[in-house]
Amino acid sequence: TFLISSVIAFVIARSISRPLGEMAALSQKIAQGDLDVAIETKRMDEIGVLAGEFNKMAVNLKNSQMEQRRLFEGEQRKVQQMAVLHEAVAAIASHLEVESLLEHLSSLSALLVEAELSGLVILHPETGAIQYFKANISPDDFPVKTMPKGKGLLGAVLRGSAPIRLADASADPRFEGLPSGHPFIKGFLGVPMLLKDKVIGGIFAANKKDNGHFTEEDESLLLMLAFQSATAVENARLYTKTAELATTDGLTGLLNRRAFMEKLAEEAAL
Numbered sequence: 001t002f003l004i005s006s007v008i009a010f011v012i013a014r015s016i017s018r019p020l021g022e023m024a025a026l027s028q029k030i031a032q033g034d035l036d037v038a039i040e041t042k043r044m045d046e047i048g049v050l051a052g053e054f055n056k057m058a059v060n061l062k063n064s065q066m067e068q069r070r071l072f073e074g075e076q077r078k079v080q081q082m083a084v085l086h087e088a089v090a091a092i093a094s095h096l097e098v099e100s101l102l103e104h105l106s107s108l109s110a111l112l113v114e115a116e117l118s119g120l121v122i123l124h125p126e127t128g129a130i131q132y133f134k135a136n137i138s139p140d141d142f143p144v145k146t147m148p149k150g151k152g153l154l155g156a157v158l159r160g161s162a163p164i165r166l167a168d169a170s171a172d173p174r175f176e177g178l179p180s181g182h183p184f185i186k187g188f189l190g191v192p193m194l195l196k197d198k199v200i201g202g203i204f205a206a207n208k209k210d211n212g213h214f215t216e217e218d219e220s221l222l223l224m225l226a227f228q229s230a231t232a233v234e235n236a237r238l239y240t241k242t243a244e245l246a247t248t249d250g251l252t253g254l255l256n257r258r259a260f261m262e263k264l265a266e267e268a269a270l
Contacts, residue, residue, distance in 0.1 A: 109136070
């Protein structure tokens with residue numbers, strides 16, 4: 001009888017000590033940062049309940065860690081966005097020529113919303129046709145040589161004076177396809193540039209990085225950039241036009257006498 005009692009006591013003690021020992025070992029793993037732990041048990045007694053609670057605790061800790069990481073990454077993202085907007089303000093203040101300003105802003109818009117492609121379009125103040133177009137990628141990667149015609153989604157943004165944000169541009173009825181050599185477009189985000197309630201151009205982004213989708217926050221950021229840039233773009237365009245008028249004859253488009261003599265002096269000095 002004593003032997004049987006001893007065997008039963010040993011079995012019971014082992015059935016308790018083993019899961020408790022496993023919990024202790026897994027607790028150490030959790031303390032070291034490994035939250036992918038769980039106790040496999042089908043017991044329905046107090047030990048089984050304790051194992052279930054242990055597993056719940058591990059899951060809650062993991063979810064808490066993931067949430068903290070998500071919040072940290074979100075804060076990092078906001079800091080990066082503010083840095084890009086700060087750089088945009090600096091670019092707006094420092095660039096006088098419209099071409100260089102647009103080139104800089106096209107790169108900043110891609111960084112701001114984490115887009116693979118971005119571009120800026122400026123309309124001619126008199127004809128309404130596209131006067132300037134700048135993209136954030138090199139001509140080698142963007143071999144389209146002709147100026148956009150302002151059709152499709154691009155034209156819809158410029159005519160409608162409102163943002164357009166799409167997860168799949170090709171599924172929208174306003175999408176008219178792409179010219180030969182144009183990079184593939186999936187996601188699309190376009191916002192108008194308004195000056196005194198008049199559309200003077202637009203900022204466009206395509207293909208969110210990591211196969212993501214453009215968000216309402218991305219739309220707000222591009223609208224903010226467009227608002228900050230509109231006056232600067234108009235001033236840069238006027239500066240460029242004034243500089244051209246200072247060196248060319250308004251009737252013929254040729255160099256005026258002063259510019260011609262300066263050019264002649266430069267050539268003679270070579």
